[in-house]
Amino acid sequence: MLFTIVESFSPSDGDRWTSYCQWRGLAFTEFGSIDGILRPSLLSDLEGEDWNHIDHENFRVHLITDYDYAVQKHHQIGQGDLVGLKFSEHDESDPRFLGFDLIDGYYDVSLLTNWGNDVDSINRSLSPNALILSCQTVMEIQQELLRTSNTDPHVEGCQIVSIYCPRGN
Structure with a gap:
């Protein structure tokens, strides 16, 4: 599992969240x-x-390889969310599993939450936490996007990422 520390985004963000x-x-x-x-x-x-x-x-310098170091950095930064993720060997049975995201080939933009606003299959599949809960479903969406939007630089090289709450690791 890899780890990252990202800015928080939630209903407590008021107008930004509502918008x-x-x-x-x-x-x-x-x-x-x-x-x-x-x-x-x-x-x-x-x-x-x-x-x-x-x-x-692949220059993924925003990803940390060691849980203890990630916790240390999170405390040092003093804000944001510590998130666990996997690009392979997804484990939906892990109690820390939150769902799947589909990240562009630049390891930055989510095709589910910040790109596919007009893609009906994405909108139907997103859970209340803005992730997809089924590996089969996210794989189908990935294949659909690769088939219909393969010339878009965000779609080219997109990867399925499973997201975890790393506490208790």
Whole structure:
């Protein structure tokens, strides 16, 4: 499992939350997506020891490889949400599992929460936490987007990510 620290986004954000839900045309109760526009990474100005705990693959420097270090960084940053994620070996039976997101090839924009506003299959499938709860469903949506929007740079290389609440890891 990898970890990231992202800006919080929830109903407590008032007008920002209300505007987003109105734009989406959906009523969410919480927000589990790791969309980098709505929930940007709070990992910045990496230095020294940080580089020993960062996922260097494909320049994913906003992902931490070690849970204990992620907790330490989260405390050091003092805000945001610590999120666990997997790009493979998804485990829907894990009690920490929150759902699936579909992230663009840049590891930044969620095709579910910040791109596919007009895609009916996405809107029908999003749960109240802004994630998809079934691996089969998110795979079908990914295939649909690759078939219908494969020239869009966000769709090209998109990846399924399972999202977890890392507490109790």
